[in-house]
Amino acid sequence: MTRGFVTTRWSVVIAARGGDSKGREALSTLCQDYWHPIYAFIRRQGYAAEEARDLTQGYFVLLLEKSVLHDFRPTQGRFRSFLLASVRHFLSDARDRERAAKRGAGQAAIPLDEVVAEESYRREPHTELTPEEIFERRWAFTVIDRAVRRLRDDSARRGTLEQFERLHPFLTGAGSDSYREAGSALGMTEGAVKVAVHRLRRRYGEMLRREVEETVVDPADVDGEIRYLLEVIGRR
């Protein structure tokens, strides 16, 4: 199973609320991808790094073990809202926390890359942000990150990995190279680079939408979700 290319639609999870293995697997994959925001949220609640890691782990264990989804109202429709609501509930419940801490210390339900998570958490200028805001910001970054990863994997499959590595900064014009420089490095004309960047952008856009689509029930919500995340990013 190649990570990042499994169709793990949030809707599959919802559909499998009863808890069949397919739904559980889908949820597990989703959690794996989106635990950074959870970690940041818990961290921002005032827990130390170690504690936060355990709590995050414990939360996922609970989520995957118990059918928390039963309480889920599909009207919410978004994985993001669901996670935030349930982790908040999780933290506020002291007994759950205790139990989770116990469990989390023992087994790792999700392989967490705590170092990276902690680093990116520390880098956030989070002093003025609420835990919820942190959560949502990290969420937006995760979405982008995963979309880029999808694009990268996709490029690898198409055999244009080198092009991707060279050109992905042009997705937003963040690159320091000019098209010409990139072109000479890739053995392409400037015009060809432009076209390639244009295509890359389009493909990236599709990847992003596909990524977001997995976290909503109704595909028609994709635009709304992206818009929401844009707003989250814009808040400061």
Place this chain on the structure above:
Amino acid sequence: MVDQRRSCGDCGSALPPDTDQCPACMLRLGLGAPEQITASRSSTAAPISDVALLFPQLEILDLLGEGGMGTVYRARQKKLQRQVALKLLSRELSSDPAFAERFLREAQALARLQHPNIVSLYDFGETAGYYFLVMEYVDGLNLRQILLRGELKPSEALAIVPQICDGLQYAHEAGVIHRDIKPENVLVDRSGRVKIADFGLAKILDRAVPTIALTGSGQVMGTPHYMAPEQLTDPRHVDHRADIYSLGVVFYELLTGNLPRGRFDLPSRTIAVDVRLDEVVLRALEQQPDRRYQHASELKTDVSSVSGTAAAPGGKDVEASPAAPRWRSVLRSFLWFTGVWVLSGFAFNAGPVALAGAALLFVAIGLTEARRHFTPAVKPGRGPGHAGVWRRALGTVAAAALLAVSFGLFFLATVNRWERSSDGYVSSPQEPEELLHVGEGAMEELVARSAGPLPESERWVAVHDSSDVMDWPKIYRAGYVWIAAALSLGLGMLAAAGAGGALRPLGRLWLPVAGVCAPALLGLMVANGATAIPRWFSSPAALAPLVSAAEVSGEVTAVSDRLYLALLEAGCTVDTRHRWSVVLPGAARATLGMQLLAGQPESPFNRWKITWTGPRRTFPHVVLTLAGPAAGDRTVVKIDAGRSRVDGEDRARWQRLERDLLARAGPSVEPGSRP
């Protein structure tokens, strides 16, 4: 460590520390369909919560989409509880100083477009730097989405295109050009009705040519495939025929699924459609505007004729522009009323009335034709709105002309005689001095003269020509002219209503009135010759034409028993084949007069009139055919209603006279018997 205060070079938002790529820009790349991705700078991207603050009167429901020109939200008007589409134009536009003025001008023109096939503009304005349009919300799909589904049948395409034509034709007549007809801008709601969206928006955005941009420099991506050639070469001087070209492209795409690029296949080669459609599509796609269809309505006509009947298959047909059926119905009622008028004129033998009606009829038909030919086209180089103004002006002028003509006809038909009857009696210029005048004396004269041989010049005459008997001034004075004048006025108003002038409200008001009047007129016609006439119709005004008509048929209409006796006594033969004594309730209360109607010096025939004055409700006219004492002498005598009542001493005198007459006639003569 990276500088914490870096910001994105494209959109200006702050960059998070752990990446070089602006997350906002990265997210925006995922918005909208790939070909609609806008450069980050021009994105308006206002979140729903912000928009809700800007528009307290609206409940913003969700985001419908974002395109190059702005963002569209679905919203609900709180008071009206109706759904609308709110379009926020890109904020950048407000930096263009000419924009505000252009926006206002164009939006006002668009707000005037009210058509079932055009998305209505409800409101527009500017708030907090956002220019916005509030439009009709269409619950359905656009043609692009329908095309992408790939289930469009040719018959459905043939049902859609005429509706687009209708919307376009209407807008073109109002002087508005769309400039950006493409599948994305044509919506089909759940009931299958086609609605053209974003009318004139291209003009507002001053986007004569779509710019194809790969990179973000505030430019917008668009597609030139639907643009007429002249839109690319000379975008400032594009006329409505550019829309027809674009419609041709859409039509081709609807039929074949492809764009007519390069050497494209004819539709009938690609799919199973009528070969004649090739002709239609090719003509819409002519490179030269002059060789294309000149009006969307022509395209519609051809499409409809190809698809068999006027109703396109599968689809509900197509209401024509709302003006058309109304015009037709107005014309129909107009023709009907004038027809009634002409017929009734003839039935009453009221020649001029009939002629006037006929003249009006011809004028109306002429105007209808003229209107068809003058239906203004949106001409190249002419600014928006001119055509509409021109059409309205033409309609008003036509209505005024119609009114003038109808009044003129009545003037000609009546007034030259009218002025001769100043005091209620005919006073012919040739009237000899010694002729009798109205009043009791007249009766005495009649009796006296009839008793002996008449002088040659005063022989009673036989009337040969029915028109001689007609007493037009009397008829008009009696009130018929007012009915006719009211009719002409009403019909003129009807014409005005049809022509769409300033008189339209009056025309509308007239419709129910005319609806009552026309059956009444018909009733009068039917009542002509009937014996039982309702009381209202026995007023002089209503009966005058009936009597005239009776005269023409050569029948003696009525005679009073007492008068009959008196005339017998005077030595006259009275033809009383038809009696109508019911309308002469009492000759005793009437005065008789006698008058020469028209003296003809060179002719031995003179026409006399016996004038009879009585209470208003008694019979106003009596026409007698009298045979004079000399062999072969016959005359028609008309007894008419006078003006003055007889009472007091006059009344006593009249009664005396009557008694004398009766005494002379002798008791042996029974009233009402034949001679």
